[in-house]
Amino acid sequence: MATIVKNPSGTWKAVIRKQGWPTTAKIFRTRRDAEDWARQSEDEMVRGVYIRRSTSQKLTVDIALDRYLREITPTKKASSQKRDHTSAKAVRPHLGPYALVALSPEIIGQYRDERLAEGRANDTVRLELSLISHLFTVAIREWGVGLPGNPALAVRKPKGRTRDRRLHGDDEAARLLQTVRAHSNPILAWATELAIETAARVEEILTLELRDVHLDRRIMVLRDTKNKDTRGVPLTARATEILQEAIATYPRQDSPLIFPGNPGRDGVRRPYRMGKVWRNALQRANIQGLRFHDLRHEATSRFVEKGLSDTKVRTITGHKSPQMLARYAHLRAEDLVAELDDRQGHPTMSPPIRHKAPPEKTGQSAKIVPFRPQRAK
CATH class of the missing domain: 3.30.160 (Double Stranded RNA Binding Domain)
Structure with a gap:
């Protein structure tokens, strides 16, 4: 009592x-x-x-975000850390004063609608809602905050726009390669061509170390992947040439990286940073709307066009499901038209349907046989 x-x-x-x-x-x-x-x-x-609700009634979104950014965000990749801080900055003015227990799906849904009405992109709002949802998950599972559930899970997230940008024909690909090869630092060209040849992400390429490349077996091992799973990627002949040239160009005395940047103030060489250099190269090549990550789309689509099965493509690219692979494999309609033309007359194509002509009339009427039931014996 x-x-x-x-x-x-x-x-x-x-x-x-x-x-x-x-x-x-x-x-x-x-x-x-x-x-x-x-x-x-x-x-x-x-x-x-x-459920002990006293903690959740005192804990506001502002205080929870401070703890999240202090304890959870540093465990993520650098790009995810930057995204967390950006999303938290947008969430605070709208939901910061609320206690966690006071947030309901209606309030979070209203926040979503307000952000979309401000003209924010669907992907931006979706990432902000993902931060709110993960904040509740961590608070319930790890911080022991008494909450009946995660209200953000009941909120519909805006649909993200799937990018289908690829290199527009041989001309754009040639202009891109010509421009990056003309740059004073060859790492720009090497990384660009490796992305096209292997479908690797930019972070996966720039963090490659000498121990990760096995030229005798034509395999490179990617360790710093998006999902933190190590995977091996087969190397094409051109990818093998690029890595041979890169390894022969840079000495490995002060850094194990294959694509090292300039030494920092502490004298340590970190991975080469190519964000600004890449944008300048696109401007010189007169190419618009192309991101470096789109080269992963280009490479994945080329693997599919070469006839590789979905299982083999996923082994190379690291996609976890066929649905994720479908987001990246964008086939050109004109290539499909050419394939259909090549298949004309192929034995596996169904033959055209030919209807049998009715029998010719001879002028004699057909004999009608009356139906006579048989008697039971």
Whole structure:
């Protein structure tokens, strides 16, 4: 049975001491409110569904985001860390003062609609909602915050726009390669061609180390992947030539990286950074709307066009499911038209349907045989 005591200030304090549960207390303005809360809490303890909500009532979104950015964000990749800080900055003005327990699917859905009305891109709002959802997940599972559930899971996320940008024909590919090869640092050209040949991400390429490349077996091992799974990638003849040239060009005395950048103030060589250099190269090549990650789309689509099975392509690219692979494998319609033309007359193509001509009339009427049932024997 709960203990109800009156404080000198005139408020009422309810204290619950139950075996197997931590001591719980809460202050109310009236004795009746204290008794109602104690009765409901004890009933939930008996049924095994009691949730300690005091922490969630005091913990606001602002305070939770501070802890999230301090404890969870540093465990992510650099690009994800930057995205977390950007999304948190957008969430604070709208939802920061709310307590976690006060956030409902309706409130989060209203936030989504307001951000879209401001002209924010669907992908931007979707990433902000993902941050809110993961914040609740961490608070419930790791911080012990008493919440009945994650309200963000019940909110519909805006659909992201699937990119289908590829190199437009041989002319754009030639202009791109010509421009990057003309740059003073050959790493720009090497990384660009490796992306086209292997479908590797830019971080996966620039963090390659000498131990990860096996030229005798024509395999490179990617360790710093997006999903943190190590995978081996077969090398084409051109990819093998690129890595041979890169290894022969840079000494490995002060860094194990194959594509090292300039030494920092501490004298340590870190992976080459090519963001600004890549944008300048696109401008010189007069290419618009192309991102470096689009080269992964280009390479994946080329693998599919070469006739590799989905399983083999996923082994190379690291996609976890056929659905994820379908987002990246964009076939050109004109290539499909050419393939259809090549298949004309192929033995596997179904032959045209030819209807049989009706028999010619001879001028004689057909003989009609009457139906005569047989007698039972």
